[in-house]
Amino acid sequence: MKLGYFIALALLSAPALASNPLLPDLSTDCTLQQSAVQSLSIKGQGLAFNGTRFGDVGTYTYLLAEANATVSANDPCAKSIVDLANAADEHGQVAYRFDVVILTPTDPAKANGTLLYEVVNRGRAIAMAVLQDGGANDLYNAVRPSVSADKVVTGQGAGNGFVLNQGTTLVWSGWQGDRPQSLHGETAQISAAQPWPMLGMSLPVARDRAHGNRTLEAFVQDEFIANDATSQLLGTYHKRAADTSARLTLQRTPQSPALTVPEKFWRYTAGSAEAEGGNVTGKGYGFVTIDRAAVRADASLLAGLDAGSDNGSIYHFSYTAQEPKVMGLGFLATRDLISFLRYAKADSLGQPNPLAGRVQTTLGTGISQSGRYLRDFLWQGFNTDAQGRRVFDGMLPLVAGSRKTYTNYRWAKPGDFSLQQENHYTPGDQFPFSYATSTDPLTGRTDGLLKRCLAQATCPKVIQYDSPVEAYGARASLLVTDGAGHDLAIPEEVRLFYVPGTTHTPMSLSRAAETQPDFSVDLTPPATAISASPGANVSSSALYRALLVNLEGWVKQQRTPLASQYPTLSDGTLALASAQPASLGMPDLAALGLGFSGSYNHLSVNDEGVLPTQPSQRFYQVYLPTTDGQGNERGGVKMPDVAVPLATFAGYSLRRRGFAEGQQNGLNSSQLAFALTPATRAAADPRQSVLELYGSRAGYVKAVDQAVDGLVDQQLLLDGTVGGVNDAADYKARARLQSQQAHFSQLP
Incomplete structure (x- = not known):
């Protein structure tokens, strides 16, 4: 892509950037202190894995819950979360909620004192499946894997039960603000038909408080790469402002010139914004339908192709987006949830902490996006809770490399990397890279x-x-x-x-x-x-x-x-x-x-x-x-x-x-x-x-x-x-x- 194209887009978004920085203020070692999980409401519970017993520990019980949390925009460290002040109510409070799943021994005496928190990957439970050689997103089935000289059986659900056999309590929660909640309803349960709830959260929209609560807008860019012959839909990650111009470009590699695709070759369709960012159905924020055959046939776009094919070529849709969410709350949600489960006896409504007295050690783990999240969580200072206590005693991020996440930004897309x-x-993915x-x-x-x-x-x-x-x-x-x-x-x-x-x-x-x-x-x-x-x-x-x-x-x-x-x-x-x-x-x-x-x-x-x-x-x-x-x-x-x-x-x-x-x-x-x-x-x-x-x-x-x-x-x-x-x-x-x-x- 030509540098001039980047500069042009930057200038288009300059008014918003001048008064509303995109980045968190991490210039000091600042810890948010005026925040907490206010309530943890259980929506459903029952025996996990259809009542399977795990060694001496016995059965596990699942709890499906919704957490409601608040943070004060008047906290001295409020700027450590992008747009926090722009989402506050008239009392200076920012409220949000998120899904929670807890898996703990049915007999409290069998809990070993360790809470293992898996950072979900786009709402999914992957790490537990890998740890137990089981199946992802499955709290219902329990098929143990085996390998012998003449037979192979792959695991499902609880798999080999490695973590469960030890009496470890597992916790998952929604943190990615562009993933919708599954546990906001009155009731929920695990079943053969619904073995896992895709976890999400509900976040407030930021508005320009300094200028009469006007709608925040910026010119943003979403990407689509077709790695097959038939895909043609580019899902957008933000609400598009009505009656504004947009542009679709094509390039062979990220460093190649960006070629403008004629408007007659694409069509934008607005969505209802019920589903996750990037969704290519009518329930997403919106999507672009691309006539790829017409693109390939246009001589002016030949340089964006490889051997006449746009498989693997990069399409960018640039448009005016509005109403960004306060995505950095995804870090605070995890911090305050783990602190609540570890230290609190009850929530502000008097509802008991379901893990009160069970947790002495906290570990966090996650794979890929979730591993990058843990590195980012640590770097941005969220391993210190509101009372100055350690949140996670140990972390085991997997396959993160030197990267972090695109989360605590305005116009964030946590799923992209x-x-x-x-x-x-x-x-x-910028400095710092190392723990040192x-x-x-x-x-x-x-x-x-x-x-x-x-x-x-x-x-x-x-x-x-x-x-x-x-x-x-x-x-x-x-x-x-x-x-x-x-x-x-x-x-x-x-x-x-x-x-x-x-x-x-x-x-x-x-x-x-x-x-x-x-x-x-x-x-x-x-x-x-x-x-x-x-x-x-x-x-x-x-x-x-x-x-x-x-x-x-x-x-x-x-x-x-x-x-x-x-x-x-x-x-x-x-x-x-x-x-x-x-x-x-x-x-x-x-x-x-x-x-x-x-x-x-x-x-x-x-x-x-x-x-x-x-x-x-x-x-x-x-x-x-x-x-x-x-x-x-x-x-x-x-x-x-x-x-x-x-x-x-x-x-x-x-x-x-x-x-x-x-x-x-x-x-x-x-x-x-x-x-x-x-x-x-x-x-x-x-x-x-x-x-x-x-x-x-x-x-x-x-x-x-x-x-x-x-x-x-x-x-x-x-x-x-x-x-x-x-x-x-x-x-x-x-x-x-x-x-x-x-x-x-x-x-x-």
């Missing part, structure tokens, strides 16, 4: 994710987990480097774990075995796929469980924290990438179908105080993991399928011709099987064959067993002593299942 091709200039306090080499600012909680003595213990997708897509190296080529020390309150070869969302062993029973045979992507390379199917949910056990023990002073295992510059497991795979020590596998371009989601210093974000030409040095001669990354915790590999597992996926060729393919990875024997190895394949690596099927199984035992010894894999889960035995069974596959059985 920066990738190389998609939503590239989305706010929420450092000085930014490009802006001169000094900051860190722990800076505020250190000043307030409220820092949690933190374990962060990242996959290779975060190395290429989320600049994970900036957690351990300063952006200018130097390693950063990891603070004593933090441990970092990098897991090579794995997927963005940790996959269960049973799901991986079901998807790809034989790692020595590549799956074939459909002809319509964005990338010609199949995605990696390496399981790692077992590591998530082990890290949670270590975090809880660390917080309770019952376990020694594990040592970080993350790539660094000093040990040679990070390097600057060029267009040649050898720059990372990687073999050239392009002739076999796994290309390499050295591309990643680069990062510049961007001005987030204008709409849309204005980039600069000042770029951070981002490093990528180095590999061994087989093409597998050297640093981090190697799960058994990577420690004893049958394929090259790459942390990137490249778009193929007709889909913005050569650009990164979102949150996807790749894998390419090794040849089984030297005789079957292609001439262009420099990697050793399976036979050369392990000698026989029995040699492979023995190597896996040794790798599993090594992970158990490092406390990175559970062996049945915690939560009723024996991941070590399951991985050994998976190796035997692999050894019996038809193609693999050609080995001696």
Whole structure:
């Protein structure tokens, strides 16, 4: 995109920006003190998972509730939440409400004192499903997963019951202000037909209080990328002002010139604003219908296409939006809810706190968007409650990389985040990146994710987990480097774990075995796929469980924290990438179908105080993991399928011709099987064959067993002593299942 286009849009929104800043005031270590959950009203309760019992703990009870909360716009720290003063009533109060789900042992005596809060991902419960190898958004079913030498069963609902077998209380709540509530009605229940309520919140609209409560407006931009031949609807995230102009543009990449799409090729339809932002039905804020065939046929738009196709091309719809919501309340809601559940006896209406006396330890976790939320929550100072107490004792964010979120802004879109091709200039990925306090080499600012909680003595213990997708897509190296080529020390309150070869969302062993029973045979992507390379199917949910056990023990002073295992510059497991795979020590596998371009989601210093974000030409040095001669990354915790590999597992996926060729393919990875024997190895394949690596099927199984035992010894894999889960035995069974596959059985 041309810089002039950014400047033009910024000037169009300048009047609103002059009197209403887009960003929170984080210039001081300021804690909101005049805020609280005023009521927690239970809308329904019953036995979870259809009455399934979990070991000695027994059954669990679910509570479906709605929280009502307030905060004073006269609080000295009110400016730490964007537009708080612009949403106050005549008494200076800002009221909002949000959905809450609680899962706790039916017998209070069986609760173990730990509250595990999962940050929902767009209203969904994903982390519990990963921790228990079960099913997402399901409090009704309970099917335990299993892997044996001759059978695979994938989990549903409660899965293996890992968390529930321990008596842990789980809590979820709505925090994303553009997701509608599900629990505002009189009653609610869990059933086979309704196993999970999609959680949301109801937020006030900000108005320009300094100018007679006039409607706030700005020229904003929403994005659409069609990764298939039929999609044609671009959903908007804000209410569009009536009778105002709009513009649709097309570009091949985020840095390409933006070409104006003629108005005759698109049509805007207003919605009722009942559904979430970006919804493409009549219940959303509105949507744009694009005549993509006409776009492709217009010679003036040819530069926005790839090989004549707009698959993968970027459409931007720019329009005058109005009535922004106070989205930063999504952080305050979580802070005040956890504080209430931990410390309060009753709410202001006299309704008892359902967890009163049960909570001694609080942990927070979340995957992807939810992991980024936890990093942002911590950085913005929300781990200190209104009374100056610590909110979370421990945090376990997953696959967040160096990013935060686009939440506490005017015109926020918490669901959006920066990738190389998609939503590239989305706010929420600027300095600071690391937990350590450092000085930014490009802006001169000094900051860190722990800076505020250190000043307030409220820092949690933190374990962060990242996959290779975060190395290429989320600049994970900036957690351990300063952006200018130097390693950063990891603070004593933090441990970092990098897991090579794995997927963005940790996959269960049973799901991986079901998807790809034989790692020595590549799956074939459909002809319509964005990338010609199949995605990696390496399981790692077992590591998530082990890290949670270590975090809880660390917080309770019952376990020694594990040592970080993350790539660094000093040990040679990070390097600057060029267009040649050898720059990372990687073999050239392009002739076999796994290309390499050295591309990643680069990062510049961007001005987030204008709409849309204005980039600069000042770029951070981002490093990528180095590999061994087989093409597998050297640093981090190697799960058994990577420690004893049958394929090259790459942390990137490249778009193929007709889909913005050569650009990164979102949150996807790749894998390419090794040849089984030297005789079957292609001439262009420099990697050793399976036979050369392990000698026989029995040699492979023995190597896996040794790798599993090594992970158990490092406390990175559970062996049945915690939560009723024996991941070590399951991985050994998976190796035997692999050894019996038809193609693999050609080995001696």
